[in-house]
Amino acid sequence: MPELKPPVGEVLGLEGTAWNLSAAVFGDDLVALHSSPYAPPTGGIHPREAAQHHASVMREVIARVLPAAENLQAIAFSQGPGLGPCLRTVATAARALSLALDLPLVGVNHCVAHVEIGRWATGFDDPIVLYASGANTQVLGYLNGRYRIFGETLDIGIGNALDKFARSHGLPHPGGPVVERFARDGNYIELPYTVKGMDLAFSGLISAAQESKAPIEDVCHGLQETGFAMCVEVTERALAHAGKDEVLLVGGVGANSRLQEMLREMCEDRGARFAVPERTYLGDNGAMIAYTGRVMLEHGALLPIEESQVRPGYRADEVPVVWRSEPGEAVRGLTLEGGPLRGAEAVVEVQGGDVAKRRVSKRYRNELLDRRLITERTRAEARLIAAARRAGVRTPVIRDVTADTIVMERVEGDVLKYAMSEETLRLAGVAVGRLHGAGIIHGDLTTSNMIFEDNRCVLIDFGLAHVSAELESRGVDLHVLFQTLESTTDEHEELKAAFARGYAGVFPGAGEVLAREREVELRGRYL
Ligand SMILES: C[C@@H](O)[C@H](NC(=O)OP(=O)(O)OC[C@H]1O[C@@H](n2cnc3c(N)ncnc32)[C@H](O)[C@@H]1O)C(=O)O
Numbered sequence: 003m004p005e006l007k008p009p010v011g012e013v014l015g016l017e018g019t020a021w022n023l024s025a026a027v028f029g030d031d032l033v034a035l036h037s038s039p040y041a042p043p044t045g046g047i048h049p050r051e052a053a054q055h056h057a058s059v060m061r062e063v064i065a066r067v068l069p070a071a072e073n074l075q076a077i078a079f080s081q082g083p084g085l086g087p088c089l090r091t092v093a094t095a096a097r098a099l100s101l102a103l104d105l106p107l108v109g110v111n112h113c114v115a116h117v118e119i120g121r122w123a124t125g126f127d128d129p130i131v132l133y134a135s136g137a138n139t140q141v142l143g144y145l146n147g148r149y150r151i152f153g154e155t156l157d158i159g160i161g162n163a164l165d166k167f168a169r170s171h172g173l174p175h176p177g178g179p180v181v182e183r184f185a186r187d188g189n190y191i192e193l194p195y196t197v198k199g200m201d202l203a204f205s206g207l208i209s210a211a212q213e214s215k216a217p218i219e220d221v222c223h224g225l226q227e228t229g230f231a232m233c234v235e236v237t238e239r240a241l242a243h244a245g246k247d248e249v250l251l252v253g254g255v256g257a258n259s260r261l262q263e264m265l266r267e268m269c270e271d272r273g274a275r276f277a278v279p280e281r282t283y284l285g286d287n288g289a290m291i292a293y294t295g296r297v298m299l300e301h302g303a304l305l306p307i308e309e310s311q312v313r314p315g316y317r318a319d320e321v322p323v324v325w326r327s328e329p330g331e332a333v334r335g336l337t338l339e340g341g342p343l344r345g346a347e348a349v350v351e352v353q354g355g356d357v358a359k360r361r362v363s364k365r366y367r368n369e370l371l372d373r374r375l376i377t378e379r380t381r382a383e384a385r386l387i388a389a390a391r392r393a394g395v396r397t398p399v400i401r402d403v404t405a406d407t408i409v410m411e412r413v414e415g416d417v418l419k420y421a422m423s424e425e426t427l428r429l430a431g432v433a434v435g436r437l438h439g440a441g442i443i444h445g446d447l448t449t450s451n452m453i454f455e456d457n458r459c460v461l462i463d464f465g466l467a468h469v470s471a472e473l474e475s476r477g478v479d480l481h482v483l484f485q486t487l488e489s490t491t492d493e494h495e496e497l498k499a500a501f502a503r504g505y506a507g508v509f510p511g512a513g514e515v516l517a518r519e520r521e522v523e524l525r526g527r528y529l
C-alpha cells in the first residue's frame with residue numbers, strides 16, 4: 003500500500019521586510035490575514051523606525067490571526083532580502099513563537115514568496131515573472147530547480163525610483179500611487195530609456211524626471227511610459243529567450259493599472275497569457291510567507307533555529323525550489339526554415355541567401371517612444387555591425403537599410419544557447435575582446451546573439467550597441483552574458499572562465515573589465 007502522508011495543517015507566516023508588518027495563517031486556503039503598515043511621517047522609510055513600528059505592533063498583529071488556527075504546524079518568516087533591523091525584529095518574534103508553541107521554523111525568501119503566492123492566486127504554472135516592487139525589479143523564470151534571474155535592475159527598484167521622484171517634489175510616500183494619479187492627466191514627454199540585454203537601470207530616468215521643467219502631470223506620464231516600457235521590454239525578451247507562454251506580474255508596483263495594461267497588450271500580441279493576483283497578494287503581505295512556508299514544510303524544508311539568522315542580501319536564485327520537480331526547460335526555438343521568426347523586438351525572414359530583420363511597432367509603447375526606439379536601434383545596429391566588421395569581428399554583411407529594416411547576409415550555424423561548451427565560450431570571448439578593443443559595446447550579449455559558423459563566433463543583433471571605451475559599459479556588457487549563463491546552466495563558472503581566457507587573449511584591458519563585471523554583479527546582490 004502506498005504510504006499516506008499526514009495532511010499538513012496550517013502555517014503561520016510573518017512578513018516585515020520593509021513597510022508592512024503582516025501575519026497570516028494559511029491552510030488549504032487563506033485562513034486569516036492581518037497587516038499593520040508603517041507610514042513614515044516624512045521622507046522615505048527609515049529602517050530603524052520601521053523596525054520599531056514592527057516591534058510595537060507585533061503582539062497585536064499576531065494575536066489577530068493566531069486564534070483562527072486549528073492545527074498549526076509551523077512558523078514561517080521572511081528571512082530576507084530586506085532591511086536589516088526589520089528582518090531581525092521579525093526573526094526574533096518567529097523564534098519566540100516557535101519555542102513557545104514547540105513548532106518548527108521555516109525561513110522563506112521574500113522574493114520567492116511573491117512568486118509563489120502569485121502562482122497560487124492566478125493558477126499559472128510556469129510563468130515568466132515580472133517582480134516589480136520597491137526594492138526589486140527582476141524578471142524571473144523557473145529552470146532546473148531554481149528561480150533564475152534573467153534580468154534585473156542594475157541600480158534601484160522601480161518602486162523606490164517612483165518614491166524618490168515623488169519625494170523630490172514634496173509628494174507623500176509611497177510615491178507610486180501618486181505618480182499614477184498625476185500621469186492620467188498628463189502628456190508624454192521624452193526621458194532616458196535604459197535597457198541592457200535583460201537588465202535595466204532607473205537612475206538616469208529619475209534624475210532627468212526630477213530636473214524636468216515640464217508640468218508635473220507630464221513628467222509623471224513620461225516617467226511611467228518610459229520606466230514601464232523598459233520593464234515590459236525585458237519581460238518580453240525573457241519570454242522569447244525562455245520559450246514560455248505565461249506572464250505573471252507581482253510586487254507592489256504591480257498594482258499600477260498602466261503597467262498591467264502594457265503587459266496585457268504585450269502578451270496578447272505575442273499569444274502569451276497574462277495574469278496579476280488580486281491586490282491583497284501583490285504588495286508585501288503575510289499570506290505569501292504563510293503559503294510558501296506551508297509548501298516548503300510539505301517538502302521538508304525546515305530551518306533549524308541555530309541557522310535562523312536573517313539574510314538581508316538573500317537572492318531568489320539561492321533557494322533550492324524542492325517543491326517543483328519539473329525541469330522547466332525551454333522548448334527549442336523555431337528556425338528560420340519554418341517561416342518568419344518572431345523575436346522579442348523584430349521579425350526575421352529569409353530572402354534568398356540573406357535575411358531581412360524588421361523591427362515591429364509595439365502596441366504597449368507610447369507612439370513617439372516606439373518610433374524613437376525603432377529608428378535609433380535600426381540605425382545603431384546597421385552602423386555598428388559595419389564598424390565591428392571593420393575591426394575584425396565576424397558580423398553579417400549589411401546589404402540594405404531602411405527606417406525599420408536591415409537586410410543582411412544570412413549566417414548559418416547554432417546559436418550559443420544550443421552550442422554551450424568551453425570552446426564556444428572561448429571563441430565568444432575572442433569576438434567580444436576584439437569588439438571591446440575597437441571601442442564598441444554590444445549591449446545585448448545573450449546566448450541567442452552569438453552564432454557559431456566555421457569555428458568562429460559571429461556576433462549578431464546590435465540594436466542596443468553603442469560606442470564607448472568606459473570600463474563600466476564594458477563590465478555591464480560582460481555582466482549581461484554571465485547572467486544569461488547563470489540563468490541557463492549549472493556549469494556557468496567553467497564557461498565564464500573559458501570566456502575570460504578568450505577575452506583576455508585579445509584584449510589588453512581584460513583584467514580590469516572582468517574585475518568591474520564582478521563589482522556590477524555584487525551591486526545587484528544587496529538592497
Ligand atoms: C524586500 C521587500 O521589502 C520589498 N518590498 C516592497 O518593496 O514592498 P511592495 O509592497 O512589494 O512594493 C512597494 C512599492 O510599490 C509601489 N506602489 C504601490 N502601488 C503602486 C502603484 N499604483 N503604482 C506604482 N507603484 C506602486 C510603492 O510606491 C512602493 O515603492 C521588495 O519586495 O522588494
Ligand SMILES: [Fe+2]
Pocket residue numbers: 112116135136253254285286
Ligand atoms: Fe516585497
